[in-house]
Amino acid sequence: xxxxxxxxxxxxxxxxxxxxxxxxxxxxxxxxxxxxxxxxxxxxxxxxxxxxxxxxxxxxxxxxxxxxxxxxxxxxxxxxxxxxxxxxxxxxxxxxxxxxxxxxxxxxxxxxxxxxxxxxxxxxxxxxxxxxxxxxxxxxxxxxxxxxxxxxxxxxxxxxxxxxxxxxxxxxxxxxxxxxxxxxxxxxxxxxxxxxxxxxxxxxxxxxxxxxxxxxxxxxxxxxxxxxxxxxxxxxxxxx
Numbered sequence: 001x002x003x004x005x006x007x008x009x010x011x012x013x014x015x016x017x018x019x020x021x022x023x024x025x026x027x028x029x030x031x032x033x034x035x036x037x038x039x040x041x042x043x044x045x046x047x048x049x050x051x052x053x054x055x056x057x058x059x060x061x062x063x064x065x066x067x068x069x070x071x072x073x074x075x076x077x078x079x080x081x082x083x084x085x086x087x088x089x090x091x092x093x094x095x096x097x098x099x100x101x102x103x104x105x106x107x108x109x110x111x112x113x114x115x116x117x118x119x120x121x122x123x124x125x126x127x128x129x130x131x132x133x134x135x136x137x138x139x140x141x142x143x144x145x146x147x148x149x150x151x152x153x154x155x156x157x158x159x160x161x162x163x164x165x166x167x168x169x170x171x172x173x174x175x176x177x178x179x180x181x182x183x184x185x186x187x188x189x190x191x192x193x194x195x196x197x198x199x200x201x202x203x204x205x206x207x208x209x210x211x212x213x214x215x216x217x218x219x220x221x222x223x224x225x226x227x228x229x230x231x232x233x234x235x236x237x238x239x240x
Contacts, residue, residue: 007102010062035216040209043073048172049210051075051083052179053217055099056091063102068110077112082168083176089162090180118167125164132159170200179210182226183218190229195237204234 016024036046047070054063070080080103088096107113136155144151163173174197181190194207202210211230215223 007064007105008061010065031216035213038209038212041206041213044070044075045175045206045210046213047073047075048079048083048175049179049213050217051080052087052176053183053214055084055087055095056180056183057218058095058098060098060102063099064106067103067106071106071110077107077110077116078118078167079172081117082165082173085165086162086168086173086176087180089158090177091184118165122166124161125166125170127160127164135159171197171202174200175202175210178207179214179218182211182214182222185222185225187226187229190226191233194230194233198233198237204237 011019013024013028016027036043041049047066050066051063051070054060054066067080071077084096084099084103087099132155136159139151139154163170168176174193177193178190178197181187181193198204198207207230211223211226214226
């Protein structure tokens with residue numbers, strides 16, 4: 001009898017072939033054979049994008065497979081821990097809880113212990129005081145009276161604590177965020193977070209290729225919904 005935390009086994013390639021030979025072909029030859037080997041984004045980066053999609057969309061069947069692949073591709077257990085924590089805020093606690101169940105078993109199989117994971121209260125990264133002051137003023141002026149609790153936690157918890165945790169570099173934290181936003185169709189904040197990602201060192205080529213990865217793992221409609229926002233960011237940065 002399965003316990004409450006047991007996850008279904010992912011389908012094998014034989015299962016794909018038994019249900020949809022075309023899908024088996026696209027999975028083997030295109031998804032795994034071509035997409036994951038494109039040089040515009042490292043396999044480590046592709047793993048971060050894909051984990052973010054699966055967690056943000058609560059797609060748990062394939063999550064253990066991609067967690068193992070991520071570890072093989074150089075994403076550390078500490079970074080996976082931080083990705084799950086980060087996505088609790090950007091896709092909801094329930095999605096993070098599902099990821100915990102999957103990661104717990106993978107960590108146990110790989111011999112990963114709590115001593116290898118980030119502490120609860122690490123020494124934070126430096127804060128860009130000027131940028132944060134401008135962000136705080138914008139949120140306060142526009143939404144402080146509407147949702148003071150949201151404004152309070154956005155400043156004190158999200159940007160003065162979560163984003164400053166050193167277990168995940170700012171570039172990777174930004175990549176997680178934009179991947180989750182695209183995967184869930186939440187493009188209203190995509191422009192600001194894509195700019196932040198590129199300020200944090202994500203190149204335009206990598207950002208573009210992240211969209212290609214997202215097309216396969218989050219679906220073409222979500223990517224095409226995001227493309228006008230991405231184009232606007234690229235165009236404005238090129239103009240400056």
